[in-house]
Every structure is written in C-alpha cells, then in structure tokens.
Amino acid sequence: MRPRRLKLEELLKILVEEHEVVRGRLTRLHTLLERDKHAEAAEELKGFKPYLDQHIIDEEATVLKLLIDSLGREGATRAIQVFQEHREIHQLISEMQAIAETAPERLAEMKSRLAEILERHFRAEETEVFPWALKLYKDKGG
C-alpha cells in the first residue's frame, strides 16, 4: 500500500474525516457491546482495518516525513511521539479482533481503553500535528 498522492491540505482534510468515521465506529461498537451483540461487534471491529492501513501510512509517509525533513528528528519530536502511538493502537485493535473470537465479554473494557487512546491521539493530530505540518508546508511555498 502506498501513500495517497494528494495536496497536503486535501490529505489533512481526508485524515480528519476519517477520524470522524472511526469515532462513529467506536460509538457503534459501544452500542453493540452494551447489547451483548458480540458477533456484530466483531464485524464492526474489522472495519477499523482500513483506518489502520492507509490512514497510518499517509500520516507517517507524508505528514511525519514533511516534519522530519523540515525540522530534523529533534525538531519533530512531538510529532514522532504522537505517531509512535500508532503501534499501540494497532496492537490494541489486533488484540480486540482476537478476543472477539475467544472472550468477547472482555471487549467492553478494551473498547473503553481504545476509545480513550484514539480520542487523545486524534485530538493531538488535529490540534497540534496537522496545523503544524500545514504551516510548514505553506511556509515552504507548498
């Protein structure tokens, strides 16, 4: 899978829209788990996969690259920290997918953890990292 080739403004807009899609999925997951609909919750979890794949590739290959290329690893430390959370998010979703098959009663608790990590992560991207990348991009005449 490759990064989408879009203008940065356009890419960032899509990334924010995808955060909204994931927020919607989290809400549905919450409702399904509350109603003990484990099979449907497992299906809903599979829908997180596109987020994991293309979205994270774009953030790392395009947004993070721009920040590191412009500022060096030291200058881009905050963005590196935020994007390092991708590993944890990825692992948690994979664990939840596995547990959906074996011990679905544990999903509700993991879902709360996932929602917390994702909300914090999206907020950091939307309020810090993306505006920062966009400013650098524009300053460079992009």
Ligand SMILES: [Fe+2]
């Ligand atoms: Fe991210």
Ligand SMILES: [Fe+2]
């Ligand atoms: Fe994101």
